[in-house]
Amino acid sequence: MTEQQPYNVLGRYPGFELRHYPAHIVAQVTVNAGFQGAGNAGFRHLYAYISGRNSFLPPPEQPPSGTDGQALAMTAPVLLEPSAIPGAFCVAFVLPAELTAAAAPVPEDPAVSIVSVPGQTAAAAAFSGRWSEANYQSHLQDLLAAISAEGFTPLGGPRFARFDPPFRPWFLRRNEVVQDVEGPGD
Structure with a gap:
């Protein structure tokens, strides 16, 4: 089972659901591609x-194992968000x-x-369907309207979270649009 x-x-x-995400780390790449192509190019x-094209550096108190290329478990979601570079996306x-x-x-x-x-506080709205920019933008606009209606303020840019592999039928896919927020009383 994939770690979430x-x-x-x-x-x-x-x-939407208001969530607190604890501090975490990501492996990320910025790709100069449109919304549709960015996910594939970055992936x-x-x-x-995560398949081992990396070098494992053991902590100083641990002797070197002599192995390079540590495979890591796949996790979910895969995140996609606009980059500060025009026309590019971070995956x-x-x-x-x-x-x-x-x-x-x-x-x-x-x-x-x-x-x-x-760590961050974010509003998240889940939806199923295709990984299209139109689908994402439609759900993002709905989320932003819901956030505003409840008195929350968006912080930074939104992100698109994909939880399923590409071979899962589009109507069964779990997707989310996520927006960091600050709320009334913060």
Whole structure:
């Protein structure tokens, strides 16, 4: 079974679930591709990383094992969010919860970076369906309207979370649009 990114539900509102995501690390790559192509282009780099195209550096108190290329468990979701670079997207795998940035294997691919993400409060809306930009944008607009109606303020950019492999029928796929927020009383 695929490990899922942990979170605590803080509340349920019409149109979204308010969650707290603890600090975590991601392996991410920025790709200069449109929404549809970014997921595929980024996935290839990230899958190679978790499949062992990396170098394992043991902690200083542990003797070297002599092995390079540590395979990591696949986790969910795969995240996609607009990059600060116009026309580009960041694609990220949330790494297994037991890893820290210091203990994560070092990517051999210079396009892949390991990033520490601080804890965050976010609104998340789940939906099924195709991984299209139109589907994502429609659900994002609904989420932003629901956030505003409840008095929350969006922070930063939204992200698209894909939980299922591409061979899962589109009508059974679990997807989410997630937006960091601050709320009334924060």
